[in-house]
Amino acid sequence: MQLTSSPRKSTLVLAFAAISLAAGARADGGVDLTTSLYHDAGGGLKMTVLTPSLTIDGTIADALTLRAGYEADIVSGASVAVVDAPGGAVDAITSATTLNDIRHTASAGFTLHSDFADLSVDYAYGTESDYQSHGFSVSAHSELFERNTTFDISYARGFDRACALNQPRAQEAVDRQRLPSSTGCFSADDRTYFKLDLSTFQGSWTQAWAPVFTTQFTLTAQILNGFQGSPYRAVWLGRSAAMENPPENRARYAAGLSARLWVKPLHGALQLSGRVYRDSWDLRSVTAEGAYEQTISGGLRLRGRVRFYDQTAAVFFSDNYVRQPRGQYFTGDRELSSMRNITYGLRLVYDLPPGEDGDVLGIFDGFRIVAKADLIRFDFRAFHYGGADVPNTDALALTLGLTSRF
């Protein structure tokens, strides 16, 4: 996009213009500010996560895009510390412990562009009081056959560390105590950490089959090695409770197929997708989603959708490890039980129209507002807190996003 001589626009793109002028090249850029809120509550349990994020990018001479971002997860809530502890169903939930934490993630990356291919490299660093992560990714994008066929491949590598209680005398998993708090993590002598290494491969093929029909097929494989539980959560094993102990290795595979069909008479798009998943913990799932997005007028679009998800339990999951142990492993993670959920969602997107001078609001090349609301209903049919059903099964997710291009 050509850099214009508008004084206000020049102010906004000052950083990129300086680089561009030095290189004698064109530049454009964008700023995205998006905030999401997730909330579920029920019984004595609740969880609220506020996620604000800021992303800035700039493209120089259509050849190089630089980007940087920041995201936070502000978490507050109450969760069960010892799953299935004796004392009755009520105690198991009313004894829930409160938690408050903030995760900060900073990211940066670049993309090299050519006529029919892009190559991207990204890095992200995340830190919170009890967790640290480094993530690297390399991805390539290629367009073939008059841009009707697109291939994307990516490889991501993660190096994470989770805080835990230092227990040199606890040689066996059943002797390990849960982490009582994040105080002293990564600094005090009575704290240690567990490592988690992640490798993720993904490939996708997007194909335009007709002027009104396109599909996307995606394959993902992920290999994890390290601690994959919560250091805060313990499971009652009969005589005592111990920090949950899932297997250290996990291989995950997923395949997804999405299709979009333009409905000419309605001037809208039908969006369908499905996914199957399986991993080496023998957890299997299916996901199906149907959506319809209607262009109302100009840049205003409304989408309604329904998403259905169903999974089986991990092979070592038990709702009661005292009566039904599963070998050497044990977990109190309800997301590893057989469960399903259904999501009802609405999304409104509004692209502000340009003025007479061609700019939006006299400053931008484009300005988009996104408002989104999802109601998620969970069904934990095989998970109980000491005999009591999971109380917080309804969740609300809200998102507001502002994106500008200049």
Added chain:
Amino acid sequence: MVDSPSSSDRKALSGRRTGRSVRRALVVIACVASALVWGAGCVTVRPSDKEFLSDPSMTFGNEGTAGAHEQHVTSNREGSFGAGSVTGGGCGCN
């Protein structure tokens, strides 16, 4: 008289069968994928016919940051992962 196979023999046989089945499935998938990609090369939607395909509601992954936030929520609330965009680390403890 032929001895019946021991438990370990049965497991080894089962493992070899599973290995063969996986290899056979991979060959079939590779053949089908190759045929589809080859066939895709024969499909031509001219640039002048891409008015509807270029509409934002027909574009995959057009949710941007809002979509990334949604994936962050679902990956922490479900046991599954993938076949979307590649995501980074995170605790997921809560």
